[in-house]
Amino acid sequence: DTEVTQTPKHLVMGMTNKKSLKCEQHMGHRAMYWYKQKAKKPPELMFVYSYEKLSINESVPSRFSPECPNSSLLNLHLHALQPEDSALYLCASSQIGQTGLYGYTFGSGTRLTVV
Amino acid sequence: DQQVKQNSPSLSVQEGRISILNCDYTNSMFDYFLWYKKYPAEGPTFLISISSIKDKNEDGRFTVFLNKSAKHLSLHIVPSQPGDSAVYFCAAKETDDKIIFGKGTRLHILP
Numbered sequence: 203d204t205e206v207t208q209t210p211k212h213l214v215m216g217m218t219n220k221k222s223l224k225c226e227q228h229m230g231h232r233a234m235y236w237y238k239q240k241a242k243k244p245p246e247l248m249f250v251y252s253y254e255k256l257s258i259n260e261s262v263p264s265r266f267s268p269e270c271p272n273s274s275l276l277n278l279h280l281h282a283l284q285p286e287d288s289a290l291y292l293c294a295s296s297q298i299g300q301t302g303l304y305g306y307t308f309g310s311g312t313r314l315t316v317v
Numbered sequence: 318d319q320q321v322k323q324n325s326p327s328l329s330v331q332e333g334r335i336s337i338l339n340c341d342y343t344n345s346m347f348d349y350f351l352w353y354k355k356y357p358a359e360g361p362t363f364l365i366s367i368s369s370i371k372d373k374n375e376d377g378r379f380t381v382f383l384n385k386s387a388k389h390l391s392l393h394i395v396p397s398q399p400g401d402s403a404v405y406f407c408a409a410k411e412t413d414d415k416i417i418f419g420k421g422t423r424l425h426i427l428p
Contacts, residue, residue, distance in 0.1 A: 302366055303349070305353065308360030310360050313358075
């Protein structure tokens with residue numbers, strides 16, 4: 203299995219809703235990432251988990267809450283989002299220390315619309 | 318301030334010809350550079366990387382050149398094929414885990 207699987211592919215939520223994005227990989231990668239991508243912009247790093255521990259939080263608002271329950275799963279819990287949070291949310295994984303050689307493996311993303 | 322810059326938002330190339338995508342960077346501490354390809358509604362796909370100690374890396378139709386003194390790298394695709402039409406992101410490894418992306422260049426391969 204050489205894929206990163208993200209669910210759901212599309213999500214529409216209201217500003218008072220609570221929802222979660224899910225990401226799964228079975229490549230044995232011990233680093234997992236959440237990126238946010240707005241239209242015609244580069245992916246922007248949000249969070250990095252290394253060995254299931256949060257290692258980087260790029261000053262992301264607390265309405266985004268990541269969780270890494272085990273080495274294969276990564277969640278992003280969403281609460282009280284704003285319309286400007288509408289974007290493509292990408293999950294990625296990599297081998298620790300080999301990011302430069304092999305890069306990240308990205309999932310297809312969740313297209314989030316906040317109404 | 319952008320540390321990885323792709324100054325051409327789009328590029329059109331005839332099928333069969335060479336596509337050259339350019340990228341500039343500002344941080345001399347970057348030790349790896351990567352290229353990703355992205356189709357609509359899909360995540361970016363890793364294409365090829367190059368270490369800062371090398372000046373060229375080749376993989377099939379894809380070759381990446383690095384000019385450290387100019388802080389410039391380029392991706393060459395030869396020959397260009399219709400399936401190469403996509404957005405190409407240049408990226409640089411800042412730390413063991415963190416990659417910084419450029420804004421991307423949309424490549425159109427013309428029949």
